[in-house]
Amino acid sequence: MARPKCCRRVAGEPPCQIFKPAGVPSSALDHVVLSMDEFEAIRLADLDGLYHDKAAERMKVSRQTFGRIIGAARHKVAEALVKGLVLRIEGGEIQMAEKRIFTCMKCKHAWDVPFGTGRPIKCPACNDAAICRADGQRGRRRLGEACPRGRS
Ligand SMILES: [Zn+2]
Incomplete structure (x- = not known):
């Protein structure tokens, strides 16, 4: 049975969603679209230098799926660079990682802990x-396509 494609976990949005060659109107250029999960794969493997099994775990996909995502992502980035295309980052079946917010009962300090790291000790x-988890302040957002529960 094929695993559902949805809800690959990404840690954050790109700071910029469009990269384009300078001095040429984007209407005159071909576009290549990098999905958010492909963007995340590049962040994890190429910027953070994670091994594929670790990166796959972060994104909640199999090691094989991660290999396919990063392969497609690198190809698109290479194509944009080599051919001088507009690179847009958008869409993809993803779920933003939630940030967990903790508060200190003693001093009332509040701080957030990114998904995928352990529960703080102090x-x-x-x-x-x-310390306790400050529920209610949790935010969970989805970008891209809707992700129906129970799909298989
Ligand atoms: Zn404290």
Whole structure:
């Protein structure tokens, strides 16, 4: 049975969604679209230098799927560079990683911890261990296509 394609986890949005060759109107250029999951694969493997198995784990996909995503991503980036195309980053079946917010019961310090890291042991401000998850402040967003639950 094929695994559902949806909900690859990405840690953040790109700071810029369009890269284009300078001095040429984008209407005169061909476009290549890099999906958000492909962008995330480049971030994890090529910028952060993660091994594919680790990067796959972060994105909640298999090692094989990650290999396909990063392969497609590199090809698109290479094509944009070599052929002078507009590169747009958008879409993809993804789920933004949630940030977990913790608060300290003692000093009321609040801080967030990115998804995929362990639960903090103590408050970074006062070193007290009386910390709790500040639910209700959690944000979860989705970009791109809708992701129906229970699809298989
Ligand atoms: Zn504290």
